[in-house]
Amino acid sequence: MQPQVIAQNFHEMPIWRTYKMDICFPRRELEHTQKYPHAKLIRLGVGDTTEPIPEIITSAMVEHAHALSTPRGYKGYGDEQGNKALRTAIAETFYRDMGVRGNEVFVSDGAQCDISRLQMLLGSNVMVAVQDPSFPAYIDTSVIVGQSGKFREETGKYENIVYMNCRPENNFFPDLSTSPKTNVIFFCSPNNPTGYAASRQQLEQLVNFAKANGSIIVYDSAYAAYITDDSPRSIFEIPGAREVAIEISSFSKFAGFTGVRLGWTVVPEELLYSNGFPLIRDFNRIVCTCFNGASNIVQAGGLACLSSEGYLALSNVVDYYMENAKILVDTFASLGLKVYGGKNAPYIWVHFPGMMSWDVFNEILEKTHILTVPGQGFGPGGEEYIRLSAFGHRECILEASRRLKNLLK
């Protein structure tokens, strides 16, 4: 007899990440390398860090790992919410003067993991809004917990998800006067993929909108370290945000920890459910029940990132990637294309008016052996665009620039 467990409703639904990215995307890469075995492929697709982690940070992890082999240095379980010293350091480094306390910081094994834990907390009976285009994990996890409703081929959208269009025409910020009210708003700034960092005024509008509608903002600031102008680096720079917002962030792109795995989530004590119960208590319960803390070795590395020497060393790596970004922006601009991002984020968002993003992706891959990401992978609002990642070694970026100029000039 077959198990009687019935597959959940996400079972046959497309997930951008799984279907468009993880299946289509690696498949095309594989096909390409089989077709052109001698071509030197340049990967500017997936936003994966490439530069070594400063030794002051790896040394802290080395030291902690070694100490685990000694009677005095061995440590077992830590607090599920993270080591107190790290929680405090995160609050002091990233939220100085914003009123965030260490006990409101939950250390995680990465932003994506905490997005799914938050979705577990929210459950299936909430309606969510996302920026369109945006990082696919918000929708993908929404589908898994059963919030999304059915996928409509004709629109490329899930019927119960609100897609807030963010394009150059609206300065990459949704028109909130016409946006439907939802329980939750996922908002990523600097945005992946557009690279746009919302201004203070825009975020004030967003907080007021959430307050007026009783929405919770889940603010993803994973790229905040890349902001070069005076755009807010945290939603908690905005007055009143503590009553409506949760912030998810990460060491991945800030510290090259994509494979090392470390992130955090801030849940302010003032954020309440409709019955007045503080959401932080439920999040704490989820963290203690569904997670057992980030690796203690990795947390030691996280603490070293926030030392003054570690932080300075990381700023140099961020600057390096942002110089890459400038080279790519200049490349496309010199070809007369409209190019966005690359100023406050390591992503370049290039417009090819009237073209399908998969066609652009394919043509660039075929003719220059450069992997990008078709904008459609970030939602229907990404159509006509491609995203390039500025993570990469300088010589690859320069070579990519030469090839693109030859192709598109």
Next chain:
Amino acid sequence: MQPQVIAQNFHEMPIWRTYKMDICFPRRELEHTQKYPHAKLIRLGVGDTTEPIPEIITSAMVEHAHALSTPRGYKGYGDEQGNKALRTAIAETFYRDMGVRGNEVFVSDGAQCDISRLQMLLGSNVMVAVQDPSFPAYIDTSVIVGQSGKFREETGKYENIVYMNCRPENNFFPDLSTSPKTNVIFFCSPNNPTGYAASRQQLEQLVNFAKANGSIIVYDSAYAAYITDDSPRSIFEIPGAREVAIEISSFSKFAGFTGVRLGWTVVPEELLYSNGFPLIRDFNRIVCTCFNGASNIVQAGGLACLSSEGYLALSNVVDYYMENAKILVDTFASLGLKVYGGKNAPYIWVHFPGMMSWDVFNEILEKTHILTVPGQGFGPGGEEYIRLSAFGHRECILEASRRLKNLLK
């Protein structure tokens, strides 16, 4: 305006781990240390490893962490499912001749995290059965995803969870002839807290029961390394298990990785939903959407655990804890108490007939300054029992033995 998000139904429900353990338990410890500031407290409560990790294993993590600071050794994102070499090594080390392939092994950041990811996969519309007593995470995650129904004070049970009583009277194995059929059976062997490892014959019964009823067994083998007799170390030793079982396991207790964080889950390709769709594909989707892989530093350590030298070094640590277990078993036995466990697991399960487990816990704490766990924390079937952990330094175990003999003789 307050956010309109309505708290989910786990909101006000007791969770053993959160309410009984994380709140009551540390509170009692704190009260005790305040009352007796000069007493030397011995912690045999939480099952937390205490002995250093063999250097051959920490060296692999040291090397990997250091390499991340070099251009040649830096690595970014790995596969969400874990490094191929580690997946293969897990399959070969723990599942030799059981037909488990590396692609069926999903590396995780610990068993508890994968329990919650499995619960996300299963959703709220399944009925689950648990051993009573058992590790609280099964019920706690069940409450969070909405499977459990209401908590009944009069029984100490959730109304939609089936509690399969496991006591000495039934040889710690449920009477399956009277057990209701459920979609999912959480089964932990060697069991935490009783320390009992199910026999081959019992597991054959369990697999047949699951097959007959269309149930999925979620088999937790986190303590398999502690088995000293010929009890099966994996459910996949049982013919037919590949069609009905998932196995969750961990490096935590096997390798002292409680704070380092590493585990794995095996989902066989033959395990299907009622519609014939392979469950492994949905689990892969959950892993790729809600998780981003275990830390690459930690995975390097995991691989070293499975080298012949690493494995041998770990066996010595396991033996050390099992000698501790024997000392504790002998202590209680010499006092004429019925004592279980300690033979195939690092837990000792002691019966105090007619007494409330919290009273026993309190008396032992008050009079010997030894922390144990009241059996009731593992479900109503744990009443009259306390659990002691054999993790600890030898001198603490010997001192605990002396104090207990003085108290109970």
